[in-house]
Amino acid sequence: MPSHSHGTHGTHETTNSATGIEPAQMLQFGKERTEAMIHVQKELLDAYQQASKAWVDRVQSEVKFWSELAGKLAASRSVPEGMETCSESIAHRLQMAAEDGRRLFEDGQKMIAALTGSLTNGAAKAP
Numbered sequence: 001m002p003s004h005s006h007g008t009h010g011t012h013e014t015t016n017s018a019t020g021i022e023p024a025q026m027l028q029f030g031k032e033r034t035e036a037m038i039h040v041q042k043e044l045l046d047a048y049q050q051a052s053k054a055w056v057d058r059v060q061s062e063v064k065f066w067s068e069l070a071g072k073l074a075a076s077r078s079v080p081e082g083m084e085t086c087s088e089s090i091a092h093r094l095q096m097a098a099e100d101g102r103r104l105f106e107d108g109q110k111m112i113a114a115l116t117g118s119l120t121n122g123a124a125k126a127p
Contacts, residue, residue: 043114051107058100065093 021029069089076082 040114043117044111047107047110047114050110054103054107058103061096065089065096 069085072085072089073082076085
């Protein structure tokens, strides 16, 4: 590969004629890309950890819900009282399901934002 030497205060840097990039520029570019990927991985890991904690909390609330429902049904003194307990529980469970959907959507958005943000930032830094 042909290369050109450029003298700079007694030092010689070789420019790759195919890319027009000096080795120092290539190293800097590689360093920036590596730092960008580490940043993306950290953002994704943070998002995963937050989501994981939220879903563990959610599983615990689900166990509590079913346990409380069993206790309320056992304490019911009549069929109408048991039916009312079931009706209230179904409404509460539907609300929980709606919150699950919202949380899942938000978690997905956080992860997509981390990925697209890194791609946007990486494209802006390209030489």
